[in-house]
Amino acid sequence: MKALVPALSVVALAAACASAPERAAEPSRPGAPAAVAAPAPRAAPAEATEPEPSTRVVVERYTHGGLREERAEARGPDGGWVLHGPFRSFHSSGTPDVVGEYVDGHKHGVWAYRYGSGRLEAEGGYVRGAPHGPWRFYRENGRCVQTGSFELGVPRGEWTYFWPSNTRQRTRGEFVDGLQHGVWSSWDEEGRAAEEGTFRAGRKHGTWRTWHTTGAPASRGEYVDGQRAGAWTTWHADGSLASEGHYAAGLEDGSWTYSAPGGVLLQQGSFVAGQEQGPWVFHRDDGTLSDAGSFVAGRAHGPWTHWHADGVTKASEGEYVDGKCQGTWIYWNEDGTERERVRFEDGRRVQS
Numbered sequence: 001m002k003a004l005v006p007a008l009s010v011v012a013l014a015a016a017c018a019s020a021p022e023r024a025a026e027p028s029r030p031g032a033p034a035a036v037a038a039p040a041p042r043a044a045p046a047e048a049t050e051p052e053p054s055t056r057v058v059v060e061r062y063t064h065g066g067l068r069e070e071r072a073e074a075r076g077p078d079g080g081w082v083l084h085g086p087f088r089s090f091h092s093s094g095t096p097d098v099v100g101e102y103v104d105g106h107k108h109g110v111w112a113y114r115y116g117s118g119r120l121e122a123e124g125g126y127v128r129g130a131p132h133g134p135w136r137f138y139r140e141n142g143r144c145v146q147t148g149s150f151e152l153g154v155p156r157g158e159w160t161y162f163w164p165s166n167t168r169q170r171t172r173g174e175f176v177d178g179l180q181h182g183v184w185s186s187w188d189e190e191g192r193a194a195e196e197g198t199f200r201a202g203r204k205h206g207t208w209r210t211w212h213t214t215g216a217p218a219s220r221g222e223y224v225d226g227q228r229a230g231a232w233t234t235w236h237a238d239g240s241l242a243s244e245g246h247y248a249a250g251l252e253d254g255s256w257t258y259s260a261p262g263g264v265l266l267q268q269g270s271f272v273a274g275q276e277q278g279p280w281v282f283h284r285d286d287g288t289l290s291d292a293g294s295f296v297a298g299r300a301h302g303p304w305t306h307w308h309a310d311g312v313t314k315a316s317e318g319e320y321v322d323g324k325c326q327g328t329w330i331y332w333n334e335d336g337t338e339r340e341r342v343r344f345e346d347g348r349r350v351q352s
Contacts, residue, residue, distance in 0.1 A: 056081070066094050076105070091116045100126070115140045127152060139164045154178040163189045173199070188213060197223070212237040221247070236261040245271070260285045269295070284311070299323035308334050318344070 060069040072085025083102035091097050095118040100111030106129035113121040119142050124135030130153035137146040141164065148159030155175040163170045168191045173184030179202030186195040192215060197208030203226035210218040216239050221232030227250030234242040240263045245256030251274030258267040264287045269280030275298030282291040288311025293304030300320035308315045313336050318329030324347030331339045343351040 055085070062092050064092070066090065066092060068092075072102070103128070124150070143167065148175070165189055176201075200225075226250075238262065248273070272297075284309070287311075293320065296322075308332075310334075321346075323347075 055072065055074045058069075058071050058073055059067070062068045067090050069087075069089045071083060071087045073081040074084035076082040082105040084104060086101050088099050089097040093116055095116060096112075096114050097116075098111070098113055100107055101109045103109075107126040108128060110123070110125050112123045115121050117140060119140055120138050121140075122135065122137045124131060125133040127133075131150040132152055134149050135147070136144055139145050143162065143164055143166070145162050145164050146159070148155060149157050155178050158172065158174050160169055161171040162168065166189065168189065169187055170189075171184065171186045173180055174182045176182075180199040181201065183196065183198050185193070188194045190213070192213055193211050195208070195210045197204060198206040200206070204223035205225060207220070207222055209220045212218045212235075214237055216237055217235050218237075219232070219234040221228060222230045224230075228247035229249070231244075231246055233244050236242045238261050240261055241257075241259050242261075243256065243258045245252055246254045248254075252271035253273060255270050256268070257265070260266050264285060265283050266285070267280065267282050269276055270278045276295035277297065279294050280292070281289070284290050288309065289307050290311070291304065291306050293300055294302040296302075300323050303317070303319050305317045306315045307313060313334060314332050316329055316331045318325060319327050325344035326346065327344060329342050329344060331342070333339050340352060342349055
């Protein structure tokens with residue numbers, strides 16, 4: 001909203017009338033009783049100053065002359081002007097922007113907001129400046145993208161969100177005291193189920209599931225107070241296993257397995273608090289052996305072996321210390337013959 005402009009000056013009407021001169025007594029006529037002198041007329045009272053108005057309408061215009069804003073104001077308890085009554089603002093093109101009403105400086109009743117094109121952007125009610133009751137929100141293409149209700153500024157009850165490209169629902173669920181609660185569901189643009197689970201006081205809690213566009217399951221697992229916990233499983237679109245393991249406090253923990261579509265094993269090892277720990281084995285998409293070694297706190301540590309594409313012939317072998325090559329590494333050609341030996345210190349090649 002625009003800031004209030006300074007109060008308009010009010011010109012006081014304080015013109016006082018000049019006093020009229022006294023009228024002289026008429027001269028006495030012979031034989032006639034003396035005339036009683038007429039009393040001098042009283043000076044006309046000064047015209048009272050016009051009281052300052054208690055309400056006014058303020059109009060603002062764009063530099064090109066078009067109407068920008070029109071608002072009603074009233075005197076507040078301190079004598080200053082406050083917004084009170086109808087309010088209208090306009091885009092520079094002349095189309096309506098905002099229409100509503102103020103009561104004692106607060107938005108109250110139904111308000112409407114419009115895009116520069118004239119199409120509705122949002123519409124709903126206020127009570128003493130806080131959104132209250134049903135509201136609807138729109139994209140500029142005219143499609144409704146969100147509906148729900150407020151209670152004195154706090155979202156409550158069921159809210160529904162729609163895809164802007166069509167009229168299908170995107171997400172639906174309930175707010176309690178302004179926080180997501182209970183079952184929430186989501187769909188893709190074609191109306192197919194995409195995700196479903198429960199919230200508790202604004203955090204994911206309980207079982208959550210997702211689906212591929214084919215309708216096949218994509219993932220399933222548990223949340224506790226917004227963090228993944230316990231067993232989690234993901235699947236590829238063809239239904240084969242993609243990953244399987246456990247979470248603790250939102251981090252991978254314990255044994256995990258990762259596979260390519262069709263069930264080909266890719267990686268297998270363990271985590272501790274989200275970091276790789278202990279022995280791990282890696283395979284290529286075709287199932288051939290690629291790498292094997294150990295981790296400590298997420299970094300390669302200890303002996304490691306790497307294989308050529310056939311998964312049988314060694315490509316290199318040596319030791320890592322805190323993720324860096326250390327000591328002597330041996331390299332082999334694809335035919336199995338030794339190519340070279342290289343010495344490393346702190347990850348740097350120092351001797352061949």
